[in-house]
Amino acid sequence: MPGDGLPAAPAVPPLPARAGRIAIVGRPNVGKSTLLNRLIGRKLAIVSGRAQTTRSNLLGILTRDDAQFGFVDTPGLQDNRSGHASRTYNREVIQALDSVDAVAWVVEAGRFRAEDQAVGRALPKEMPVVLVINKIDQLSDKRLLLPFIDRVRREREFAAIVPVSAERDAAFDPLLDALALHLPEQTHLYDADALTDRGERYFAGEIVREKLFRFLGAELPYACDVSIDQFEELPALRRIYATISVLKAGQKAIVIGERGAQLKAIGSAARQDMESLFDCKVFLELWVKVQRTRARSKPGSDAGVSDDERR
Ligand SMILES: Nc1nc2c(ncn2[C@@H]2O[C@H](COP(=O)(O)OP(=O)(O)OP(=O)(O)O)[C@@H](O)[C@H]2O)c(=O)[nH]1
Ligand SMILES: [Mg+2]
Numbered sequence: 001m002p003g004d005g006l007p008a009a010p011a012v013p014p015l016p017a018r019a020g021r022i023a024i025v026g027r028p029n030v031g032k033s034t035l036l037n038r039l040i041g042r043k044l045a046i047v048s049g050r051a052q053t054t055r056s057n058l059l060g061i062l063t064r065d066d067a068q069f070g071f072v073d074t075p076g077l078q079d080n081r082s083g084h085a086s087r088t089y090n091r092e093v094i095q096a097l098d099s100v101d102a103v104a105w106v107v108e109a110g111r112f113r114a115e116d117q118a119v120g121r122a123l124p125k126e127m128p129v130v131l132v133i134n135k136i137d138q139l140s141d142k143r144l145l146l147p148f149i150d151r152v153r154r155e156r157e158f159a160a161i162v163p164v165s166a167e168r169d170a171a172f173d174p175l176l177d178a179l180a181l182h183l184p185e186q187t188h189l190y191d192a193d194a195l196t197d198r199g200e201r202y203f204a205g206e207i208v209r210e211k212l213f214r215f216l217g218a219e220l221p222y223a224c225d226v227s228i229d230q231f232e233e234l235p236a237l238r239r240i241y242a243t244i245s246v247l248k249a250g251q252k253a254i255v256i257g258e259r260g261a262q263l264k265a266i267g268s269a270a271r272q273d274m275e276s277l278f279d280c281k282v283f284l285e286l287w288v289k290v291q292r293t294r295a296r297s298k299p300g301s302d303a304g305v306s307d308d309e310r311r
Helices: 034-040 084-098 114-122 144-155 172-178 200-215 249-256 258-278
Strands: 019-026 060-063 067-073 102-108 127-132 160-163 226-232 239-246 281-290
Touching: 019 034, 034 060, 034 067, 034 102, 034 127, 034 281, 067 172, 084 114, 084 160, 102 172, 102 281, 127 144, 127 172, 144 160, 200 226, 200 239, 200 258, 239 249, 239 258, 249 258, 249 281, 258 281
Parallel strands: 019 067, 019 102, 102 127, 127 160, 239 281
Antiparallel strands: 060 067, 226 239
16 A cells, blocks of 8 residues: 555566476477477577487576476487497487386377387386377378377376367467476476576587588588587677588588688578577587597688688
8 A cells, every 4th residue: 555654565476286297208200499499489499390409408498477397308319229329329418217207208290100119118107298299280081180199098098188280370379288287296407597507508509500400401410519609708708619520521522512602601690590589699610520530610700701721
C-alpha cells in the first residue's frame, strides 16, 4: 500500500517445481543436435548431414516456469566394432545415461534399423524413455506412422511417444510436457538464465568443425582436427586464432582451396555464427597444418589475408 512505509515486495519469479537432466540419444544423424537446438531455442550444437558430427556430450538448458530441463546432446551411438573413435563416442553416451533422470530416444520416422535396436539395448531398463520420432516431414505417407510406432514399441516400454519435425516444428510443448513428468521435484539445478556449462572457446572450435562438414566433401572433415590456439576476450570483440590439423599435404591443399578461397569461405561462415552466438564482433584467423608441423603457416584469416599469405 502506498504510504504505509513498507517496501514493496520484490517480484520473485516462480521457481520451477521440477528439474533434471535428460539425455538425447539415438543412432548417428537422426537429428539429436537439431532437436537440442530447437528445444532450447538457440543454436548451440553443431549440425550436419553427415553421421558422427557430434563428438562429445553437450549440455543445453531450458528453464520454464514449471520445470528446468538440462538436455545432454550425445554423439550418435555406433557399432562398437567400428574403431577407436566410435568407442570413445559410445563412452560419452554411456556416461550421459549414467547421470540423467530420463531419456529422449530419437529415431527417424520410417527408418528403424539394427543401429536403432542397439541404442534400445543400451538404455537402462528402469529409465523413463520418451520416444521421439523425428523428421516426420520426410514421411511420404502419414499412414506409415502408426505401423512404425507399433514396430518400435516392440523394443521396450515408453513413457510417451512423440512425433516431431525438429527442423520444422514451431513448438515442442507435448515433448517437453512428457519429459517434465519424469524430472524430480526440486528447484533448479542451474541459473535460470544459463544456457550451457561450456565456454565460448569450446563453441569456437565446434563452429569451425561444423563449417568443415559444410564446405568439405566426403571423408575429409573426419580427418581434420580443430584447436583453438588463442582466444582473447575483449569487451565487444573476440580475437580467435585456430588451427585446422589434417593428416596429409593433399588434404591441406583442399582445405585451403584455390587461392585460399575454401579456407576463406570456412572462416567467413564460422565467424558469422560465432558473432551470433557470442553476440559481439569476432576476428577469426584460421591456419591449416599437417599433423604437428606448424611450419607451413597457412594463415586464412577471414579479415582479408592476401593470397600469398595463404600459400
Ligand atoms: N527433413 C528433416 N531433416 C532433419 C530434421 N532434423 C534434423 N534434420 C537433418 O538431419 C541431419 C542430421 O542432423 P543432426 O542434428 O546433426 O543429427 P545428429 O543425430 O545430431 O547426428 P550425429 O551428431 O552425427 O549423431 C541434418 O542434415 C539435419 O538438418 C527434421 O526434422 N527434418
Ligand atoms: Mg549431433
